[in-house]
Amino acid sequence: MGSAPQSKHINLQLGWPTPCLCERQGLLEGAETALAESADIGSVLSYGPHQGYAPLREEIAAWLYDVYQPLAGTISADRIMISGGASQNLANITLKFADPVYTRRIFMGEPTYFLACPIFEDCGFKGKLRGIPETLDTGLDLRYLESALRTEEDEAAARCMAAGQSDEPVLKTGPTYPYIYKYLIYVNPTFSNPSGKTLSIDVRRRLVKIARRYDALLVSDDVYDFLSWPEDPAKDDSAVAKAPPRLIDIERELDDYSKFGNTVSIGSLSKIVGPGVRVGWAESTPAFADALANVGSSNSGGAPSHLASTLVSHMLQTNRLQTHIGRVLVPTYRRRYYEMMGAIKDLLVPLGFAIEVKTTAADSSSLGTAGGYFTYLRLPEDLPVAKALAAVALKQYNLRVAFGHMFIVSGDEGSLKRAEAQGGFAFCIRLCWAWHEEMELREGLRRLADAVIIPLLISMLFARTAINVIRSSTSRRFSSAVTMSSKQEWLVILPDKPGMLSERMKVRPQHLEGVKSLESKFWLLGGATLDEPIKEGEGPKINGSVMLGQADTKEEILEQLRQDVYMKNGVWDESKIQIMPFRSAIRSAL
Numbered sequence: 001m002g003s004a005p006q007s008k009h010i011n012l013q014l015g016w017p018t019p020c021l022c023e024r025q026g027l028l029e030g031a032e033t034a035l036a037e038s039a040d041i042g043s044v045l046s047y048g049p050h051q052g053y054a055p056l057r058e059e060i061a062a063w064l065y066d067v068y069q070p071l072a073g074t075i076s077a078d079r080i081m082i083s084g085g086a087s088q089n090l091a092n093i094t095l096k097f098a099d100p101v102y103t104r105r106i107f108m109g110e111p112t113y114f115l116a117c118p119i120f121e122d123c124g125f126k127g128k129l130r131g132i133p134e135t136l137d138t139g140l141d142l143r144y145l146e147s148a149l150r151t152e153e154d155e156a157a158a159r160c161m162a163a164g165q166s167d168e169p170v171l172k173t174g175p176t177y178p179y180i181y182k183y184l185i186y187v188n189p190t191f192s193n194p195s196g197k198t199l200s201i202d203v204r205r206r207l208v209k210i211a212r213r214y215d216a217l218l219v220s221d222d223v224y225d226f227l228s229w230p231e232d233p234a235k236d237d238s239a240v241a242k243a244p245p246r247l248i249d250i251e252r253e254l255d256d257y258s259k260f261g262n263t264v265s266i267g268s269l270s271k272i273v274g275p276g277v278r279v280g281w282a283e284s285t286p287a288f289a290d291a292l293a294n295v296g297s298s299n300s301g302g303a304p305s306h307l308a309s310t311l312v313s314h315m316l317q318t319n320r321l322q323t324h325i326g327r328v329l330v331p332t333y334r335r336r337y338y339e340m341m342g343a344i345k346d347l348l349v350p351l352g353f354a355i356e357v358k359t360t361a362a363d364s365s366s367l368g369t370a371g372g373y374f375t376y377l378r379l380p381e382d383l384p385v386a387k388a389l390a391a392v393a394l395k396q397y398n399l400r401v402a403f404g405h406m407f408i409v410s411g412d413e414g415s416l417k418r419a420e421a422q423g424g425f426a427f428c429i430r431l432c433w434a435w436h437e438e439m440e441l442r443e444g445l446r447r448l449a450d451a452v453i454i455p456l457l458i459s460m461l462f463a464r465t466a467i468n469v470i471r472s473s474t475s476r477r478f479s480s481a482v483t484m485s486s487k488q489e490w491l492v493i494l495p496d497k498p499g500m501l502s503e504r505m506k507v508r509p510q511h512l513e514g515v516k517s518l519e520s521k522f523w524l525l526g527g528a529t530l531d532e533p534i535k536e537g538e539g540p541k542i543n544g545s546v547m548l549g550q551a552d553t554k555e556e557i558l559e560q561l562r563q564d565v566y567m568k569n570g571v572w573d574e575s576k577i578q579i580m581p582f583r584s585a586i587r588s589a590l
Contacts, residue, residue, distance in 0.1 A: 010444040013402040014435045015193065015373050021329060022274035026320040030311030048306030051293035052082020052281070056309045059316035060281050064267075067226065068243055072252035078286040081293045084304035085280040086223050086268040090119045090186070092295045093264060093282070097217055099180045100124030101170040104152045106184040107132050109140060110415055111407030111425045113193045113221065116186060121410065131409035132185075133418055134425075139199040140187070142206055149183065149214045156182075178291050179260045183216035190244060191224040191372025194407050194430035196357035198369075201244055208251050211262040218263045220247045223271055226325055228371030229334040237330060241369045248283055261285040264292075269312060271373070271434075272325055279305045279312050336433040336441060337370055343445040344377065344431075351452060352380025356428060373434045378427060380452070385426040389452060397447040402430040489550055490557045491580050554579050 034044050051057065057080040065075045083089045098106070106120050110131030120129055130148065133141045160167045169180040187207070189199040199207070211218045225246075230239045248263040261284055268280035282292055298304070315321040344355060356376040379386055386403035393399040404426040409415040419426040433441060551557045557579050 007398050008440075009398045009400070010440055010447065011400045011435060012431045012441070012444050012448075013400045015432050016275060017271060017329075017434050018437070019274075021332060022276075023272075023315065023321065023324045023328075026315040026318075026324060027273070027277070027311050029318070029320070030314035033314050034307070034310040044307060044310050047302030048082075048309065049303055050298045051289060052080070052303045053306060053309040053313060055317070056082060056279075056313035057281075059313050060267075063316055063322070064283065068246060068249055070245060070249040070252065072249060075283070076286070079283050079289055081282045081289040082303050082305070082309055083266075083280045083282055084278045085270055085275075086221060086266045087115070087119060088278075088304060089266040089268075089280055089282050090116060090219065090221075091123060092292060092297075093217075093219060093266075094120055094123040094125070094184065096177065096292055096295050097179060097181055097260075097288075098123065098125070098184055099169045099172040099177075100128070102168065102172075102180055102182070103184065104128075104156055104182055105130050105148075106186065107145060107148070107216075108185075108409050109187045109192065110134060110409055110418070111194050111404065111428070112186075112409050113188060114406045114408075114410075116221075117410035120184075120186075127411045129409050129411050131412050131415035131418070132187075134195060134197065138203050139197050140203060140207070142203065142210065145185075146210060149210070149216070152183075153214065176294075178287070181215055181217040181262075183211075183214060184219055185211060185216050186219045186221070187247075188221040188224075189247065190222065191227070191374070193221075193224070193372070194374055194402060195376045195425075195428075196372060196374045196430075197376075198244065201250075204245065204247055204250055208247055208254070208263060212251075212254075216262060218247050220263060220265045222246055222265050223268045224372035225267075226272055227329060227333055227373070228369050229330055229337070231368050231370045233338050237326075237334075239368075240371075257285075259285060259287045260291070261288055264288060269321075272329060273312065273315070273321065277305070277308050277312065279308050333371075333373075333433060336436075336438055337375075339438040340375065340431065340433045340441050340445070343442040344375070347445050347449040348377065348452075351449060352382065354378040373432050374430050375433070377429050377431065379429065383427070383452065385420065386429045387426070389448075390429065393448055393451040397451050399444055399447040399451070401448065402432075404428045488552065488581060490554065492557065492561070492577065 033039065035041070054077070057077040060082075061075040061077045061080050083092065094106075100123070103125075106125050106129050108116065108129060108131055110133050112131065117129060132145050132148075135141050156167060169177065172180055185207075187199070189204060191198060207218060210216070225243050228240050228243065229237060232239075246263075246265050248261070248265045251257065251261055251263045264282055264284040266280065266282050269277050270280070273279070282289065284292075293303075303309070312321070315324075341355075344353065349355075354377065356378050379389065383389060385405065386401075387405045390401050390403040393401055404419055404424070407425060407430075408419050418424050431445075436444065551560070558574075558577070561577065562574075
């Protein structure tokens with residue numbers, strides 16, 4: 001138990017593909033073709049057309065149709081606009097179709113992809129971001145969303161009436177901005193980052209209708225749709241469900257499809273070719289794609305990533321990219337997924353962790369299908385918020401994990417309150433299998449188990465209502481709460497002052513399994529003995545007063561004890577006080 005701080009760094013937060021999985025050979029072949037002497041070099045190295053390299057738009061349209069097989073029919077190239085990736089898409093969409101004064105809010109699925117927040121804020125929406133809570137059954141709380149939208153509409157109408165002004169765009173007017181939406185709604189419908197959830201088809205349909213009703217633009221981040229496999233290791237790759245319809249596919253099926261629509265899908269090759277390629281796309285109505293292509297930076301510099309677009313176009317044309325996904329990425333991520341799930345069940349579930357990513361009957365579109373980059377875990381009830389665990393894991397175990405507070409919607413006080421409430425996502429962590437190999441994934445989860453077992457044992461063995469906790473007027477080093485700190489924990493036994501663990505404190509089956517059964521005598525805890533072995537469902541009794549302190553040295557603990565009134569009054573005999581490193585005592589006892 002306990003990994004050396006100098007051991008190799010493991011990063012289960014990083015949402016990047018392992019470099020060896022990037023499609024180098026396909027890019028090399030594309031470069032040789034695009035830059036050959038016989039090639040039209042002007043079409044490759046000159047400024048690209050605003051909407052992007054035409055052959056790539058054709059290839060992406062055909063590829064997306066093969067992947068999604070939308071009921072609305074084929075996807076035309078005039079619906080596609082080439083970008084410098086999904087992040088650039090978010091910025092340009094907000095710049096072109098939202099007005100920081102007129103556009104009331106940007107709503108974001110919560111927990112959210114945290115790096116989307118500064119993109120929206122850079123576009124003038126700081127303080128105007130609001131979260132849409134996730135639910136276990138539907139994926140998004142659409143009742144909450146509709147209620148918030150109604151409130152915003154009422155408040156906007158009242159403001160306009162009070163000011164004697166019409167409700168229309170203020171900063172972005174004229175032909176440069178052909179349409180400005182009242183709201184943007186940012187969602188990650190399939191294998192969501194961070195929660196890994198997939199919205200059911202019913203929820204997707206309802207979401208599109210809400211967007212139409214309130215003049216909102218649904219910005220759908222669809223970057224993980226191409227990476228899926230069966231949850232069951234025994235099943236063949238072909239057993240995976242077809243990718244669920246995107247929000248734009250659903251909108252195309254509806255009547256009265258407007259010129260600019262209410263949905264846009266953003267995609268990227270960062271997760272399937274390599275982040276450095278910086279090629280992505282947006283798909284929406286032809287009018288929307290054309291307007292987006294004429295954002296100021298493209299008017300000046302042409303389509304972004306134009307040279308890289310020619311390389312990727314060759315990969316799609318030769319089926320190189322599709323083969324890479326099917327023969328390299330999916331099998332590799334599938335193996336890593338099974339390794340991570342197995343390690344979680346072996347090492348973390350016995351300690352009380354729960355896997356949050358679950359499919360339900362209401363989510364039959366993804367039933368039995370896994371995919372994307374992430375899984376999402378809820379911490380044991382006995383632990384504090386996940387950022388405390390993450391800090392200990394990083395400092396003491398050289399392990400980095402993404403914690404719940406990272407995924408709060410920036411500037412939304414309600415998002416923070418929901419995160420920290422009982423059962424909130426502040427008590428969750430996100431783990432990624434894309435960066436590390438299988439052995440490193442298991443080692444990382446072993447370190448995570450080590451990081452959590454000490455505070456879990458503290459919670460399990462010492463009920464906060466029963467410990468005699470010292471708090472001097474000058475120090476708060478002692479705490480009966482579950483402890484997450486970089487300082488060393490010290491166990492203090494004060495004899496001749498009997499104490500007992502709370503009768504309400506019960507030992508759970510998973511705890512017994514997780515620490516390989518805390519049975520027999522716990523005699524190494526400074527001579528304090530159990531009256532009888534710990535058994536499931538029972539609360540053990542300890543002779544003596546047991547305390548937990550945090551300090552850099554043993555002498556520092558003793559000095560704090562000397563300041564206590566009981567010590568000064570001679571109630572405790574200093575020579576009989578026993579102080580020892582808590583971790584060492586636990587290791588020996590186990």
